[in-house]
Amino acid sequence: MRGAKSAKWVAIAGVVALTATACGGGSDSGGNSGKVDPKGIVSYANGEPQNALQPANTMEAYGSVVINSLFTGLVNYDKQGNITYENAESVTPDKDNKVWTVKLKPGWKFHNGEAVTAKSYVDAWNFAANPANGQQNSGWYRDIVGYDKVHPEKGKGTGKTMSGLKVVDDNTFTITLNSGIPYYAYKLVYAPFYPMPSAALKDPKTYGEKPVGNGPYKLKSWDHKKSIKVTAWSGYKGEKKPKNGGIDFKAYTTPQAAYNDLRSDNVDTMPLIPDSELANFKQDFGDRAIEQDFSAINTVNPAFYSKAFKDVDVKVIQGLSMAIDRDTIAKTTFAGTRESASGWVAKGVKGYKAGACGEFCKFNPKKAKQFVKDGGGIPGNKITIQYNADQPHKGWVTAVCNSITKSTGVKCTGDPTTDFQADTEIRDKKQVKAMYRSGWVLDYPFNGNFLADLYGTGVDGNKGGFSDKKFDELTKKADAAKTIDESAELYNEAEKQLVNTFPGIPLWYNKTLSAYSKNVKHVQFDQAGDPILTDIEVFKK
């Protein structure tokens, strides 16, 4: 899938992840009175957002977390991956999942008093789809009829509005898709689908500095590179009313600096513990340490256009997969903060089933060697794993390589690129020498997001040049299913087919590792790795 959450790469590149099993949250430790101050301000270690704060122009983690506090979309999802209704009263598809009717809850307002209507949504989306408005996430509307007229791949668009969006009345509008998508409602969770008030469209620049949303918090101030302050908004109509008085998003330039502040209670929580502190953060924070599942997965993927893997027999890749001692590496290199993967779909999403990869994701050096041999081996008996050296990947890549070499005799070395930019450039240009490391954080909690969007023939996320007709057919079938559950089931079939082609070697599921200060309680993160800010409670000083 194009787009959104991508700035998330900030997070996944370095680290760790996590969903909601919650060993965090809850304990009332610390030298506080234990009384909660509903007006208390939570400080959150963040960074300077990359772009102006417009919902469809915010892809990276620093901006997303602020935008998500200011806006409430049509729907959201719970820990089981089921859709929950927020600003929408209902979102219903027709029998082909092609025309979706959205009914809004009446009476919602923006922070400036303007009513949130069907028009607020339709106008905002049309605005963001237009490339002239420079909204980075506009690709998220591509399923809607008429998007290609407004936003063609090349050249100037021929229209300003998408014909697939129709306002029926103040609280109803319809979305017509190019083809049926049973799980379309999940996509509506994302920031590009937030509404904007009419003033925003008249003066997007001013709006980007002072966004006005419909969410639980409203913007108080944005002091560039220092902090963004939001306060709880009394007019909020949603279910999840803030249990604190506001959030102070402090800009840190390094996670290490944030961590040291967190230890001294100068900041209340942070998104991810830096790698250098993984070994001791549990000791430092005791029961204030957080470790939760996070719907993200790490893999190493063969480049099927490279010399090493061009005409490779799948047995070789299966063999390489069995040659990796995932458990031991997770324990040693990651201090136990990752969990061995048993398939291509991350935990905590709809349709996740353990064990899709079967015996091929279990360490078995003997069989590994046999498989590589039976498959005809690798030209030159040599492979490399490409990674970006600006993030701490070297350790685990080396460990994976050692494990492969030791088990199969195939010589494996790391192939560092200077940084993430250089890494993606090589991948985009299809110049990877053999294999590359990859990570994927969910766009929406549905197994299809980890399958069709990564391994479908020719899709944007497929950087290894993988192609399998049978898999494509299975995903097409899954997309044509009538219901979400049926679709998830069919996608599960498609995942099982990957065993026969092995487009990527699953390694680990991520976890969210974080901690919180003595000033607050009830700190939790959702399966996308984002903090649940409205639930945090602040102790009276």
Add this chain to the structure above:
Amino acid sequence: MGRYVARRLLQMIPVFIGTTLLIFIMVNVLPGDPVRALWGDKPPDPAQVAQIRHDRGLDLPLWQQYLHYMGGLLQGDFGKTIAGNRPVLDEITQAFPVSMRLASMAWTFELIVGITLGVLAGIRRGRFVDNTVTLFTLLVISVPIFVVGLLCQLFFGNELGWITPTVQDSENMGQLLVPAIVLGMVGLAYVARLTRTSIAENRQADYMRTAVAKGLPRQRIITRHLLRNSLIPVVTYLGTDVGTLMGGAVITEGIFNVTGVGNLLFQALARREGAVIVGVVTVLVLVYLAASLIVDLLYAVLDPRIRYA
């Protein structure tokens, strides 16, 4: 004197053009496309990429980009950032005062403490004070700055709680004190050593013997005769160090979360923000040039035998 200054100022022009051109080229040959990088792990949108490249003039040939840039610069326009489309000048005017404050505190610290230690050690060469100073400076020079910084942060911040581990407000002088001391540490060691050697050497000079023989007070001998003649190498070092302190604070600023020039430069490099890198370096080059001019002029004040025709 006037002609000398004029000539020096004229010399600055080619240096200025040369450095900006070099940096400009270097930034552009780095692998990785900053516009593509805005999309992170996810696939970029070709129409948006084209739009952004066009907006920022990145679709022009390099030499045209450079000419545009220099043309803008002469009118005080440093260009726009790729991410966020913000004026680079805003970023610079936000970061420089912070670094200037930090650097001047560090500089004052190394100047006062460094020269004092150097003079003490030089006068009592081979004695206890000298050995202590030598040992101390050796230690400071050999321990990397980030070790000192992190130790200070952990010890004074996390353990003792005397300071907040990071700077909460980069405009607060009190909070900048510890980072400034850490930043000035290495320079201090060099200043102390340079002063010591120079003092120790000049103490044997004929004019010193004369001054002592004339029966001048000790205080006067040291400050007027010895120190003044010994300061030339130290002043050279202190002058060039102004620039180093401004731009070289990447590590210290990172550890203490100070939003100064070092941090700005580091982030800009990581994000390949060419306009920001060139802009910051341009200002740093100006600082360097100005500092070295002032140093050269100071020579004449310290030693009147040096004259500028």
